[in-house]
Amino acid sequence: MAKKSIYLDNSATTRVADEVVEAMLPYFTEEYGNPSSLHEFGRNAKAAIDNARMTIADSISANPEEIFFTSGGTESDNIAVFGVAKAFGKGRIITTKIEHPAIKNTVKELENEGFDVVRLDVDKEGFINLEQLEKAITDNTILVSIIHANNEIGTIQDIDKIGHLVKSKNIDAYFHVDAVQSYTKIPIDVDAAKVDLLSVASHKIHGPKGVGALYVREGTRLSTLQLGGSQEKNRRAGTENVPGIVGFSKAVEINMADFYKHTEKMTQLRDKLITNIECKIPDVILNGPKRDKRNPNNVNFSFKYVEGESILLHLDLEGIAVSTGSACSSNSLKPSHVLEAIGLPIDVSHGSIRFTLSRYTAEEEIDKVIEILPGIIEKLRTLSPLTQKSDVI
Ligand SMILES: Cc1ncc(COP(=O)(O)O)c(C=O)c1O
Structure with a gap:
């Protein structure tokens, strides 16, 4: 099915x-x-x-x-x-x-x-x-x-x-x-x-x-x-x-x-996704600010020791569409100028994923991402040559 x-x-x-x-x-x-x-x-x-x-x-x-x-x-x-x-x-x-x-x-x-x-x-x-x-x-x-x-x-x-x-x-x-x-x-x-x-x-x-x-x-x-x-x-x-x-x-x-109703709903779901990623997945960095200084629909995380493209493809296989950067730069291997400007090291910026919600995003959809993502990151980290251990070699 x-x-x-x-x-x-x-x-x-x-x-x-x-x-x-x-x-x-x-x-x-x-x-x-x-x-x-x-x-x-x-x-x-x-x-x-x-x-x-x-x-x-x-x-x-x-x-x-x-x-x-x-x-x-x-x-x-x-x-x-x-x-x-x-x-x-x-x-x-x-x-x-x-x-x-x-x-x-x-x-x-x-x-x-x-x-x-x-x-x-x-x-x-x-x-x-x-x-x-x-x-x-x-x-x-x-x-x-x-x-x-x-x-x-x-x-x-x-x-x-x-x-x-x-x-x-x-x-x-x-x-x-x-x-x-x-x-x-x-x-x-x-x-x-x-x-x-x-x-x-x-x-x-x-x-x-x-x-x-x-x-x-x-x-x-x-x-x-x-x-x-x-x-x-x-x-x-x-x-x-x-x-x-x-x-x-x-x-x-x-x-x-219904401006306030839909922005409030997006904000709640955005924060649910942020909190759960931070709780369930080690070695992550939230890019951008928290709360009211962040666009209600935006979540952007760097997952250390993994490539953003691999995460994207694994999520895609599960029917979840995300982006590794902005749409215009996601085909390029150059690190994002935005992540560079906030001082993120290049290797970490390569593990970045952007999730962007809309007024039609449902809570069950966010729950599904929260359920699936930790397993994908764990699997990729076990396979990755970029794991923590390689840092100390
Ligand atoms: C901040 C910002 N400015 C401009 C654009 C370009 O808009 P359009 O795709 O409608 O040409 C985009 C598209 O992603 C954007 O995010």
Whole structure:
């Protein structure tokens, strides 16, 4: 009999919610107009994206005119970073050592082009140091780009404090937040946190793939990267992905409707998994912080003396899907830059596994992992050339 799979890779992507699929369907076959067309089909499609804009704006306390639809988190990050850089032409960009490649690689490209880039250190739990940030903000700083909840280790940066600090040191420096992993899991208020730009993606929150949004505070200087039609007020040319945008908005609606209930449930299950792994398996290291400073859906452990890939494959054989790092880096043998930044030795970082929950994760699923994992680790450790004994040879 086929085993029922347990999906614990929700930071890579999520299952599309049934209500989301249902909301999208008419926009493929009935309301398929182009939002730029003037006839009824076009007007209905435009009304649908305008409604979606309102829903997304409400969820972060923004105005609908400040929401721009994109193809996902990567594009939102690219428009934010390259758009500001192109508008200014030169200056300092401050970021962290634990960004997702969508920011890490865009900033690297700008550094190659001559921008002055500062990458903030993080402590062993993944937090930036506010004093280091304060010292780094100069008069020529054009952008501070910080990941809200880290995609690998779940560390939540205090964007309220960061935003106030940025503006108190240089009112003209823009503050961009990559909120792809925190969106609808941690409350976000762009005004309270003095955020100028914020990236989100639909497929991380039970919406469809290929759609995201960028919040851009009114008045922000941002150059256009993609040239073409005048869609999205010239900020992002190209016919809008109407079914995707409708699905994204439905996913936001579902998540925001019972925000505290579902984040509390995820937090409880997350902590149950953390506590049990720590109790039942020796020689483990929890990467990232505990309790309320950790994204509600994230658990990341290093299991000493074993390879993460072996653990992943053994769990996969049991029908449990996890990740060895972030989805984008899990095909590479290079140690994760995030684990390196928190000071984890390379050999230990190779034994790291990320479990990411969703609002649909059931307690029995977590119990099953708790039941199976200790045996897998024990077996791998007996077979491993990396066991404790090899340390003393
Ligand atoms: C923090 C963060 N930023 C950006 C992205 C890129 O988002 P997308 O996959 O929608 O392009 C991801 C995806 O994992 C992410 O975790």
